[in-house]
Amino acid sequence: MATYVLVHGAWHDGQVWNRVAPLLTARGHRVFAPSLTGHGDRAHLLGPEVGLTTHVDDVVGLILDEDLRDVVLVGHSYAGMVISTVANRVPERLAGLVYVDAMVPMHGENAIDVMPVTKMMIDGAAAGDEPWRIPPPKLPAPLGLFGVTDPDDVAWLETTLGDESVLCFEQPAEMDDPAQESIPRTYILCVGNEPEGFTRRPVPASRPDGEPVRIHELSSGHDCMITQPAELARLLLGSA
Template sequence: MTAFVLVSGGYTGGWIWRDVAARLRESGAEVHPVTLTGTGERRHLAGPGTDLALHIEDLVQVIDHVEAPEVVLVGYCYGIYPAVAAAERRMDRVARIVYLDSPMPQDGYSVLGQVQEQMADEATKDRMLQQAERAEDGWRIPVPTGEEWQAWGNLAGVSEEGLERLRRLASPQPLGTLIQPMELSGATAKLPTTGVFCTDGGTMDIATLEALVASGAPLVQDLVDPRVGFFELATGHWPMLSTPDELAEVLLRAAADEGHRLTGAP
């Protein structure tokens, strides 16, 4: 049996996977939605020392306690950072990493460092950096307001009920999780990988990625590999809230090694 370990993004927790987890379990899969320390229902455990290393250890412990022999590790948005680092520490247990509408973490960069250095969308870059500057008590980034979620969140397709859950259950984000640099060896390049793009209002899709590969862009050449597949979801940045059935189907297909393969540069 395959076990899915679902890692949420910033300001949220394991609650965000409720509907997707239900669909996956109906298929017979073992599912572990993770609430990282200091987020979601564990927000009361947050403090100035809550950082990326703690979230990596959270995931290592989850992986160690999964009984299924294979783990499909799904990292959404911020969640891909601790997911990739945890996978490096448990290469023998992770069968696949799924990048769900997320960046590609780079060795030596923090989340915000990568935003500062590599993000092309200036408005999004400024918004993320300004949020960090608003950290209360020097370490706790406040939850976006309802208006901020609507303006920044790419909430295309999310129902009013989903928006209400997001507004009600979102939690502050510990600053340390965003400013601690990643330490990666690159070992996870050996693991099967799936990328899932949310294309409604998103900045990346399979066609754009194929064009980047064809241009010879160095950062994406490693993605031309038979172990790497891709899917698209025609929704905004919150597919677990907007299209849980479709997302669950994509995750099951990813676990079965399906997905679009890229061709190399000419």
């Protein structure tokens, strides 16, 4: 039995894993899919002081409070920043890191460094009444909402999305503990539905200690846990 902690990306909440979590539990594994501060049942806590450090504290707190060990820590999108820093905090608790179409930082980088287009969203928010608050981005058809195009799925997803704090994208990842360098890493890349002009930073071919990593491509929009849950679950099971 493995223990999975599934961490959602920016603007989403823990419900985004609703189709994947049952597939993992059906195989006998424990699954936690928390909503980070400012999202889901914690949406009322959103404020300008909520940042990457807040979300790292959320996940580390869950792991310690539940006394979880040998955790497969999964991060989607922005949560690649989160799980990277969680690994720095509690490397002894983790059996593996899985980056699902996620930001992959180096030590000291923030989300703007990893994905410069983030700066455009921050600049856009600066012109509003609440410059610390970034609403979910909307892309034109046929890209859908985070790559989700089914009308029913889009309607449901819209009910779960919330704003993100600028500080989440400004605070740097911390990856300076040598112990995190040996944690196995898997990268799952969603391909075939990238926005025009989108450039993905190549994922590392090896982890920091030089050992190889696993890289998979999944034909899906960005929110593959909604559009390709069975295939994503299969890849997650293979990473345990």
